[in-house]
Amino acid sequence: MDLRIEKLISGAYGLAHDEEGRAILVKSALEGETVRCKSISRRANVLVSEDYEILKPSEMRIAPSCPHYGKCGGCDFLCVSESTSSLLKTMMVKENLNRITKIDDTSFFLPPSYSSFPSFRSRCRLHVDLRTKEIGFLQRGSNSLHPLSDCPALTGRINDLLKSRDEILKEAQRRRLLYGINKKTGYVEVPVQDGDDGFSLNDRIITAGGYSINANCFFQSNLALLPEMLSFVKENAVGSVIMDLYSGVGTFSRLFEGEGKTVYAVEKNPQCLSLSKKNAPTAHSFTSDALLFSKKVRERVDTLIVDPPRVGLENAIIPILLSWNAERIIYVSCDSTTAARDLSFFNGYRISRAKVFDFYPGSFHEECVFILSKI
Ligand SMILES: C[S@@+](CC[C@H](N)C(=O)[O-])C[C@H]1O[C@@H](n2cnc3c(N)ncnc32)[C@H](O)[C@@H]1O
Incomplete structure (x- = not known):
């Protein structure tokens, strides 16, 4: 079956429709391309094709720089350059925001940052x-x-x-x-x-x-791009009380060491938190589930940083976070679908800046930081 790819969507799938109007997701196919699908399978109620021939390639398409590409599951987006990848991911994040939060004007997005592909992954x-x-x-x-x-x-x-x-x-x-x-x-x-x-x-x-x-605790895997993301988070934090939820090894808490601020680092994995105590020794560190901890907070919070896992925030935590009335919320996300879902509940805030950091060139994974300011 021949299909024309209408647009690229999350997960690095090219979206197309067959003659009967059924949506088909074509893995790593780019907008404007025509492909001939050799097989199509049904996955969780969606039709997906991974095996296809490209009849009309996009001008963005490049030859993959890895001999394992297509067989190895490590990378699935090595078909475009690093700069194109970061622009396409920004477009996908904007589209998720449009679709889920109904925000039309996404002019708050800054140009994305990216690193080169070879040896990026630590x-x-x-x-x-x-x-x-x-x-x-x-x-x-x-x-x-x-x-x-x-x-x-x-x-x-x-x-x-x-x-x-x-x-x-x-x-x-x-x-x-x-x-x-x-x-x-x-x-x-x-x-x-x-x-x-x-x-x-x-x-x-x-x-x-x-x-x-250490290898047992989460840490960002693109060390070349990390300093830029850390600077972005730091320059957007305001006030003297910083709440760092889902803090891992204290990646963001450490930014405020020696600045005389009150920083709370909250992380449920005790091994990560013990590293956090080394990285941000003056922060108040708590081994706790973020929801349980947030219920006990009585202090003023000026900047709230949240960096949840891919599933995003738990429903129940959002009203509690909003009740703190923080001047600034910094939402660090590795999945813009769940981030957009969560952001649609942040009444009383507007997204003032957003930026994609393409931490994973060669793969569909995205990383985006949203800066929310109180209206
Ligand atoms: C995406 S990582 C971010 C870590 C850190 N902010 C960083 O950039 O390195 C998410 C972290 O949230 C922690 N986590 C997951 N669920 C949690 C929960 N319910 N409460 C507190 N921490 C949680 C994980 O252990 C992990 O360290």
Whole structure:
């Protein structure tokens, strides 16, 4: 079946309609392209095609710079340059805002920031087959392993680990005994974090950009772009009381060290919070679920920073956050669909600035910071 791609939507899918008007999502197909689908499958009520021939390519399309592209599930958007990727992701974020919050005027968006693709990624989760001793990512759209001995997205040090294999296999053995194998895939997952002074595969602490981190705790994976995002967050914070919810290893709390501000760091993972205490020693740090903690807050809050996981904020927390009446809310999001849903409930605020930081060139993942000012 031949289809014309109408537009690119979240997840790096090209949206098209067949003759009967049924929507079909074509993975990594770009607006304006004509494709011939070789197969179409139904996934969670949506028709999806991953196997197609491009009859008329977009002018934006480039040859992928990785020999594994198309087979390996690590990247699914290596078909455009880094600058185009950041512009297309900005367009997708704007579209989600339009659709979900009904905001038409998105002139508050600043130009996106991006990094180059090679070696951008300092953090990943490798899958290990302990029977064959193979290491890699899952194949695209599958639970089978795509073995790798090199990956252009990963830093040089992680590539060295992939080549020598011993350290990762040893950690995989240890994790198999501790946590077992992933029942869906049959593999063991090993988190890898690269830093300035070495790597971590577990709770071994290393440093990156002045932060103490380890592989077990979340940390942003594009270290080249991180300083720019941190500056953006800091320059938009106002007042002297900062509430950093979903604070991880204190990534944002640390920005205010030595500034005489009162900072609260709230994170439910105790391992992350103990690193947060090292990174932002003067912040008041709490190991807690954000919702439970927020119910107890009686203090004034000038700037509220939220950086929730992909699922976004819990419904119940939003009225509590609004009741604090903070002058500024900074919403850091890795999924603009859930962010737009949440932002539609932030009555009394307007988005004054927004900016995409393309932390994951080569993949559909987006990262966007929304600055909300009180009306
Ligand atoms: C996207 S990460 C952001 C971490 C940090 N702000 C950063 O940029 O490095 C989200 C963090 O929220 C934490 N988290 C998830 N659900 C939570 C909850 N209900 N309450 C508190 N923290 C939570 C996770 O452990 C994770 O560290």
